[in-house]
Amino acid sequence: MLYKIKLKNAKDTVLLDKKVYDFLLKDPYLSKVDFVNNLRKHSSGCAVFQKTQKKSGGGYKTETIYLHKLVAEKFLSKQKSRKNKLVGALNGNKLDCRISNLAWRSRSVASRQRKTSSKIGYTGVYKENNRYRAVISINRKSVHIGMFPTAEEAAKAYNKMSKKLYGKDGKLNEFGKKKVEKEPKAKLMTPPKKEKMPRAKRTTKPKKKAVAKKKVVKKAAPKKKAVAKKATKKKAVAKKKVVKKAAPKKKAVAKKATKKKAVAKKKVVKKKATKKKTTAKKKAPARKKATSKRR
Numbered sequence: 339m340l341y342k343i344k345l346k347n348a349k350d351t352v353l354l355d356k357k358v359y360d361f362l363l364k365d366p367y368l369s370k371v372d373f374v375n376n377l378r379k380h381s382s383g384c385a386v387f388q389k390t391q392k393k394s395g396g397g398y399k400t401e402t403i404y405l406h407k408l409v410a411e412k413f414l415s416k417q418k419s420r421k422n423k424l425v426g427a428l429n430g431n432k433l434d435c436r437i438s439n440l441a442w443r444s445r446s447v448a449s450r451q452r453k454t455s456s457k458i459g460y461t462g463v464y465k466e467n468n469r470y471r472a473v474i475s476i477n478r479k480s481v482h483i484g485m486f487p488t489a490e491e492a493a494k495a496y497n498k499m500s501k502k503l504y505g506k507d508g509k510l511n512e513f514g515k516k517k518v519e520k521e522p523k524a525k526l527m528t529p530p531k532k533e534k535m536p537r538a539k540r541t542t543k544p545k546k547k548a549v550a551k552k553k554v555v556k557k558a559a560p561k562k563k564a565v566a567k568k569a570t571k572k573k574a575v576a577k578k579k580v581v582k583k584a585a586p587k588k589k590a591v592a593k594k595a596t597k598k599k600a601v602a603k604k605k606v607v608k609k610k611a612t613k614k615k616t617t618a619k620k621k622a623p624a625r626k627k628a629t630s631k632r633r
Contacts, residue, residue: 340524
């Protein structure tokens, strides 16, 4: 018996064996987390469960569980080895999580089985001028197979070399129309949802009105004080600014006045000096006359 489960974020469905479906429902942790009802489609094409939780020391931790890997670890653990650490789908459909469709693979086999990056559409075939080159990777190095007039011939040459080197694990190019495999008959299931615990209603005691008024008054008082303090601070700052502006003006006026006084004193001293000189000159010839008469 096969079951289909609808994904939460897509129209696609996951294909499961009855054995696997029962395990997902009965497992204590998976049922607690409501695993089956919270499966989503990952960007890589597989089904995944993700849950974010708060850490005790602060921050968040995201738990990620891949469905195909979970099934393989539970039911195909004997196939796992040091070399084969990755889980892959034999038919290429990652949402087909039947036990018969899953297998443990090595990294090299998994990389070989992935989709081709060639623009022509065949694995190991690349266009050069008007001809096609066939290339295969051996021990992480690309090895030249040959040059061919058509892409199909180059793809066939790649298939021969892939079978020779890797056997069943090698990837083969397909020609013509692909044969669409019929989906196995499966029952679409709607798993039972986890029941949410009803929240307990809060019981709050009625508060007295008088107490509420007092609290409001107490809260309002410090606000008024704070506003008054701010206003006084602003006034003090404004006064200081006015005083600072006035002080340099007074100093400038005082300097001008002292300069004027100094200039006036200099003028008076000069006038007196000139008067003394003129009087001295007038007296000099009179003295000379007096001395001549005496002689």
